[in-house]
Structures are given as structure tokens and as C-alpha cells.
Amino acid sequence: MHFKLHHAMLRVGYNVPTLISSTTTYSIPMNSGNLEPLSDEERAIYEWQLSVPGFGVVGQTKLKAATALVSRVGGVGGLVAYQLAAAGIGRLILAHAGNVKSSDLNRQLLMTYDWLGKPRIESIIRRLKELNPRVEIVGVPENINVDNASRLVSQSDVVIDCAPLFEERFELNRQSIVHRKPMVECAMYDLEAHLTTFIPGVTPCLACLLPEKPPTWTRQFPVFGAVAGSVACLAAMEVIKVISGLGTPLSGRLLRYDLRTMEFHRFGISRKSDCPICGHLEERK
Numbered sequence: 310m311h312f313k314l315h316h317a318m319l320r321v322g323y324n325v326p327t328l329i330s331s332t333t334t335y336s337i338p339m340n341s342g343n344l345e346p347l348s349d350e351e352r353a354i355y356e357w358q359l360s361v362p363g364f365g366v367v368g369q370t371k372l373k374a375a376t377a378l379v380s381r382v383g384g385v386g387g388l389v390a391y392q393l394a395a396a397g398i399g400r401l402i403l404a405h406a407g408n409v410k411s412s413d414l415n416r417q418l419l420m421t422y423d424w425l426g427k428p429r430i431e432s433i434i435r436r437l438k439e440l441n442p443r444v445e446i447v448g449v450p451e452n453i454n455v456d457n458a459s460r461l462v463s464q465s466d467v468v469i470d471c472a473p474l475f476e477e478r479f480e481l482n483r484q485s486i487v488h489r490k491p492m493v494e495c496a497m498y499d500l501e502a503h504l505t506t507f508i509p510g511v512t513p514c515l516a517c518l519l520p521e522k523p524p525t526w527t528r529q530f531p532v533f534g535a536v537a538g539s540v541a542c543l544a545a546m547e548v549i550k551v552i553s554g555l556g557t558p559l560s561g562r563l564l565r566y567d568l569r570t571m572e573f574h575r576f577g578i579s580r581k582s583d584c585p586i587c588g589h590l591e592e593r594k
């Protein structure tokens with residue numbers, strides 16, 4: 310996300326003062342009995358991560374059965390998709406409009422120089438397939454909007470919000486609540502980044518944190534590819550964790566860090582009972 314979420318949240322009066330730690334685990338519901346076993350080739354390719362304690366063959370099999378929707382596959386979303394493809398996710402639904410521009414190339418690592426002027430989604434699919442031809446990719450040459458969001462979210466197990474426009478973010482949030490899908494929220498501006506994982510009925514949603522678009526937001530923002538990539542890699546781990554049940558996701562917590570100073574902080578965040586998007590959901594544990 311390309312705005313100062315933390316500052317914006319303070320500006321709208323949201324209370325994020327608490328540094329916390331937690332051991333809460335979470336994973337999306339998945340019927341283990343229907344999972345397709347790993348092939349010998351898959352066991353060979355994922356050998357090094359299969360030895361991660363708490364992940365193993367069961368985690369890898371769940372990842373293979375899962376579908377992730379990435380909203381905008383640019384500086385942040387491109388690296389999320391790349392890491393998920395490398396890790397062996399079964400299916401990616403990728404939404405990104407437009408043609409490759411020169412100014413994409415400092416951070417949008419799935420775009421290449423030879424693809425300038427051609428559709429971004431084609432470059433994205435080509436690069437991901439070069440890395441992992443087994444991953445099923447649904448390429449959508451559109452950004453998230455009110456016409457496609459419900460359909461795309463309903464086909465996913467988890468959604469990842471990497472869009473620069475608030476209209477897209479708010480629509481993705483709305484549909485993730487309607488369809489009860491976890492949403493990994495990535496935000497960055499300059500050398501700062503923010504990350505959290507929204508779980509409907511358990512944690513706040515985006516509208517709880519940010520009821521409306523911050524007035525100071527601008528479409529173009531200062532960014533290094535390495536900052537976008539850092540939050541993308543963390544977000545990809547959040548996706549792997551909520552699919553497999555590995556570790557503790559950032560649910561109910563907001564990670565904020567500043568790569569100018571290398572300071573990392575986590576803040577506790579809570580649901581708003583009067584949130585117009587998620588306030589009606591019954592509290593889940």
C-alpha cells in the first residue's frame with residue numbers, strides 16, 4: 310500500500326499504542342481427506358522447505374490445494390506471487406491491468422525490459438511459469454473493481470491486497486468480509502512498510518482501521534524495489550502460514566517498520582463494533 314497507514318490511522322483517531330506478543334495460531338479450513346498427494350518431482354523441488362518444523366508434507370499438500378488472489382501484481386504483488394509460486398501454491402488468481410511502462414522496472418520484477426508496451430499480465434504469467442510450470446494461473450487483465458471483486462474473491466482461499474488505489478482496497482476488503490476470506494494487507498510508502506492479516510470475525514478489517522481514504526494520499530509515491538520486496542516476502546509468509554497453520558500470523562497485530570532506521574514494531578489492533586463492513590459479524594476465536 311502506498312500511503313502512511315500508521316500516520317493516517319493516527320490522523321483518523323485510531324488507537325494503535327500497544328506493543329504485544331501472541332502465540333495465537335490460525336489456518337483456513339481445508340478438508341485434509343481430499344488433498345492430492347505430492348508427486349516425486351514436487352517432493353524433490355520443495356525438499357528444503359519440507360524439513361521446516363510445523364510445515365512438512367501436510368503443509369506442502371495444503372499449499373498445493375490452495376488458491377490465492379493477488380490484487381495488483383506490481384512492486385509488492387509481483388514478489389508475493391513469485392514467492393508463492395516458488396513455494397508451490399496450487400493456483401494464483403492475478404489481477405493487474407495495463408501495459409508495461411519504463412517506470413515499472415525499478416520494482417515490478419515480473420515485468421521485463423523486452424516487454425515494454427505489452428500487457429503486464431502476460432509478462433507476469435510468463436515469468437511465473439518460467440519459475441513454476443505446475444502452478445495454475447488465472448490472469449485477469451483488470452484491476453479489482455465492483456464488477457469483478459466478488460467473483461474473484463469467492464474463488465480464492467486467501468486474498469492479498471497490494472493495490473495503490475483505495476477504491477480497490479476497500480472493495481477487496483468488502484468482498485473478503487462477504488465471503489469470509491482472510492486478507493493479507495500490505496502497505497508501503499518511501500522506506501516505511503506495514504503489514505497485517507485480517508481474519509473476518511476475528512480481527513479488525515481494513516475499514517475498522519481506516520474508515521475512509523486518507524486526504525493526503527497521492528497516486529505516485531517514493532519507492533525502492535527492495536522496500537516493496539521486503540513487505541512482499543513477509544506477506545508471502547503470512548499466506549503460507551494461514552494456509553498451512555504454520556507459526557503465528559499477524560492477526561490482530563500490525564507490523565510497522567522503517568528501513569531508514571531498521572526499526573520494527575508490532576501494535577495490537579482491535580475490531581470496531583460499529584464498523585459498517587464487518588461490525589455485523591459474530592465474534593470468532
Ligand SMILES: [Zn+2]
Nearest residue numbers: 514517584587
Ligand atoms: Zn471492520
